[in-house]
Amino acid sequence: MNGPKGPNTRLAHLGNRPHDFHGFVNPPVVRASTVLFPDAETLTSRRQKYTYGTQGTPTTDALADAVNELEGSAGTIFVPSGLAAVTVPLLAFLSAGDHLLIVDSVYGPTRRFANAMLARFGVEVDYYDAALGAGIAGLLKPNTKVVFTESPGSNTFELQDIDAVAAAAHEAGAIVMMDNTWATPLYFRPLDHGVDISIHAATKYPAGHSDILFGMVSANAACWPRLKDAQTNLGTCVSSDEAYQVLRGLRTMGVRLDRHRDSALAIASWLESLPQVDCVLHPGLPSHPQHALFRRDFAGASGIFSFVLKSGGAAEAAAFLNALEIFGLGFSWGGYESLAVPVNLDDRTIRRPYAGPVIRLQIGLEDVADLRADLEKGFRALS
Numbered sequence: 506m507n508g509p510k511g512p513n514t515r516l517a518h519l520g521n522r523p524h525d526f527h528g529f530v531n532p533p534v535v536r537a538s539t540v541l542f543p544d545a546e547t548l549t550s551r552r553q554k555y556t557y558g559t560q561g562t563p564t565t566d567a568l569a570d571a572v573n574e575l576e577g578s579a580g581t582i583f584v585p586s587g588l589a590a591v592t593v594p595l596l597a598f599l600s601a602g603d604h605l606l607i608v609d610s611v612y613g614p615t616r617r618f619a620n621a622m623l624a625r626f627g628v629e630v631d632y633y634d635a636a637l638g639a640g641i642a643g644l645l646k647p648n649t650k651v652v653f654t655e656s657p658g659s660n661t662f663e664l665q666d667i668d669a670v671a672a673a674a675h676e677a678g679a680i681v682m683m684d685n686t687w688a689t690p691l692y693f694r695p696l697d698h699g700v701d702i703s704i705h706a707a708t709k710y711p712a713g714h715s716d717i718l719f720g721m722v723s724a725n726a727a728c729w730p731r732l733k734d735a736q737t738n739l740g741t742c743v744s745s746d747e748a749y750q751v752l753r754g755l756r757t758m759g760v761r762l763d764r765h766r767d768s769a770l771a772i773a774s775w776l777e778s779l780p781q782v783d784c785v786l787h788p789g790l791p792s793h794p795q796h797a798l799f800r801r802d803f804a805g806a807s808g809i810f811s812f813v814l815k816s817g818g819a820a821e822a823a824a825f826l827n828a829l830e831i832f833g834l835g836f837s838w839g840g841y842e843s844l845a846v847p848v849n850l851d852d853r854t855i856r857r858p859y860a861g862p863v864i865r866l867q868i869g870l871e872d873v874a875d876l877r878a879d880l881e882k883g884f885r886a887l888s
């Protein structure tokens with residue numbers, strides 16, 4: 506496409522080449538293991554575009570083209586879940602004796618993988634405070650190979666100065682990976698801020714309907730060959746059916762995300778005004794400690810944030826959650842329906858005291874007035 510286009514125009518057309526497929530608007534869902542070669546010489550040299558189902562199909566390529574354009578990346582691999590999108594690049598770039606730095610507010614299962622498996626393979630793992638910024642330089646060691654970031658952090662939504670973290674990591678010879686699931690490439694483009702590997706649980710906003718598990722990992726030109734090799738060696742691939750569903754989801758992601766953004770901000774501001782609420786952890790609110798960083802780096806906020814009750818503990822959180830009727834109680838986010846979960850911060854290395862229980866909300870596409878009325882039921886259950 507010529508010239509810069511708006512995000513929704515791009516999402517409507519990225520990856521589609523109708524005239525390669527008899528004019529049909531969408532690419533075909535090509536289900537494949539075996540790919541045939543015309544003769545023995547082509548088979549031996551593998552000199553043709555598609556060689557085996559694990560290496561991609563026209564359907565996964567259509568999605569990869571779209572994602573590379575959104576991320577500004579040299580290549581993207583697809584894996585069976587968002588968690589695999591975390592574990593595969595870590596396995597690709599770490600070896601025994603290497604040191605890994607992970608932000609302390611990271612998605613819990615990322616920490617579990619690092620502590621349980623990478624440590625067993627001889628990788629040294631440390632956690633850093635999201636607020637460090639350029640101060641991360643003091644934690645980098647000669648054997649630090651990867652800095653793993655997530656901004657905002659899972660559940661407590663701390664932001665990081667990614668440009669400063671990336672500059673310090675590169676100076677020390679480490680690469681930077683970022684779980685960018687919260688913002689999607691529409692609201693933050695990690696590679697533009699010095700990140701080498703951008704990670705997404707496409708299970709969330711790209712798929713958007715709570716019916717697909719899918720991970721995407723996009724790399725800059727320097728890291729792409731090693732990432733691609735790791736996927737080939739590990740055999741982690743996806744079906745074209747699921748790649749197709751994610752591509753379908755991308756077409757509407759921009760409008761969905763804007764709606765999630767507006768509704769979540771409206772509910773977050775309202776929560777902030779309530780006497781039962783101590784604080785709201787949402788980077789888009791002026792009260793967020795790193796709101797200036799949010800304004801500097803992000804084009805928008807997505808629909809998931811947390812709030813802290815003024816007092817109480819697990820029993821109060823349960824009473825609040827049990828009173829909800831529209832908000833479902835369940836994990837994950839990014840779908841069209843609203844969800845609520847109690848947040849457990851017991852695994853954090855750096856402890857921050859909160860006045861009361863922390864509750865995470867995923868604001869879906871329902872009407873804000875109905876969601877507010879539902880949350881009011883939760884607050885009534887507290888009194």
Ligand SMILES: Cc1ncc(COP(=O)(O)O)c(C=O)c1O
Pocket residue numbers: 586587588589612655659684686687705706707708718719720837838
């Ligand atoms: C920030 C973040 N990264 C990765 C994942 C993992 O995604 P999946 O559920 O597809 O494994 C999640 C899931 O909640 C997440 O919140």
